[in-house]
Amino acid sequence: MLNVNGLRAAYGESEVLHGIDLPVAPAEIVVIMGRNGMGKTTLMKTLMGIVPVKAGDILLGDAPIGAMRPHQRVAHGLAYVPQGRMIFSAMTVQENVETGLTVTGRRQVPGDIYELFPVLREMKARRGGNLSGGQQQQLAIARALASDPKVLLLDEPTEGIQPSIIREMARTLRRIRDERGLSILISEQVLSFALDVADRVMVIENGQIVHDAPRAGLDEARVARFLSV
Numbered sequence: 001m002l003n004v005n006g007l008r009a010a011y012g013e014s015e016v017l018h019g020i021d022l023p024v025a026p027a028e029i030v031v032i033m034g035r036n037g038m039g040k041t042t043l044m045k046t047l048m049g050i051v052p053v054k055a056g057d058i059l060l061g062d063a064p065i066g067a068m069r070p071h072q073r074v075a076h077g078l079a080y081v082p083q084g085r086m087i088f089s090a091m092t093v094q095e096n097v098e099t100g101l102t103v104t105g106r107r108q109v110p111g112d113i114y115e116l117f118p119v120l121r122e123m124k125a126r127r128g129g130n131l132s133g134g135q136q137q138q139l140a141i142a143r144a145l146a147s148d149p150k151v152l153l154l155d156e157p158t159e160g161i162q163p164s165i166i167r168e169m170a171r172t173l174r175r176i177r178d179e180r181g182l183s184i185l186i187s188e189q190v191l192s193f194a195l196d197v198a199d200r201v202m203v204i205e206n207g208q209i210v211h212d213a214p215r216a217g218l219d220e221a222r223v224a225r226f227l228s229v
């Protein structure tokens with residue numbers, strides 16, 4: 001569903017991604033793990049078109065999207081939950097979700113989004129800034145789903161969220177995958193969450209993929225070693 005081949009990206013002269021190959025199958029959840037500064041956020045931003053592609057291809061289904069502007073990528077079915085969530089804090093919960101509708105032409109938030117996140121239905125009229133970290137993360141995912149994506153990107157979704165909510169988030173993401181057949185790519189540092197949610201785990205180090213294995217039979221100790229400083 002998402003196929004990335006030989007992807008390179010740079011900030012000015014400084015190349016940060018050095019040829020990433022990354023296939024994400026339909027309805028597959030892939031978690032990219034790596035320590036701070038290894039290139040996870042740069043990868044997400046390059047996939048979204050916030051950082052330009054220096055070389056390589058990004059295919060979403062059959063469509064080459066690597067030269068498209070971010071909003072065109074969203075229209076083709078890519079959705080993004082950025083690190084830090086970026087909720088519009090002065091807008092209500094409902095208004096936040098509605099900002100995700102723009103590419104679909106719909107006026108109303110589909111009810112199944114609130115079925116996934118009942119707490120958001122209860123809090124529709126609250127300002128986004130008044131929600132807890134876990135609720136804001138649900139809101140950011142709901143906003144991304146409102147654009148009816150084929151591929152969902154989440155950058156470090158567990159950051160600043162308590163362990164019980166992290167486990168619930170893993171369940172919800174698997175449910176979204178099962179119900180919608182969505183492909184999901186997550187960047188993460190928390191190994192227990194990756195083990196809960198992933199079908200495949202990859203490790204990025206200094207802008208290169210250094211490990212790639214299915215969740216079943218994953219050598220957890222080896223992945224943990226990559227994550228320790």
Ligand SMILES: Nc1ncnc2c1ncn2[C@@H]1O[C@H](COP(=O)(O)OP(=O)(O)OP(=O)(O)O)[C@@H](O)[C@H]1O
Pocket residue numbers: 011014016034035036037038039040041042043083
């Ligand atoms: N805007 C920028 N300009 C120049 N260099 C940058 C910029 N953003 C990130 N970098 C550099 O790119 C490299 C990868 O950073 P990136 O943020 O992608 O890592 P990360 O794995 O997402 O880390 P974190 O977990 O801290 O978010 C780092 O060396 C970082 O210093």
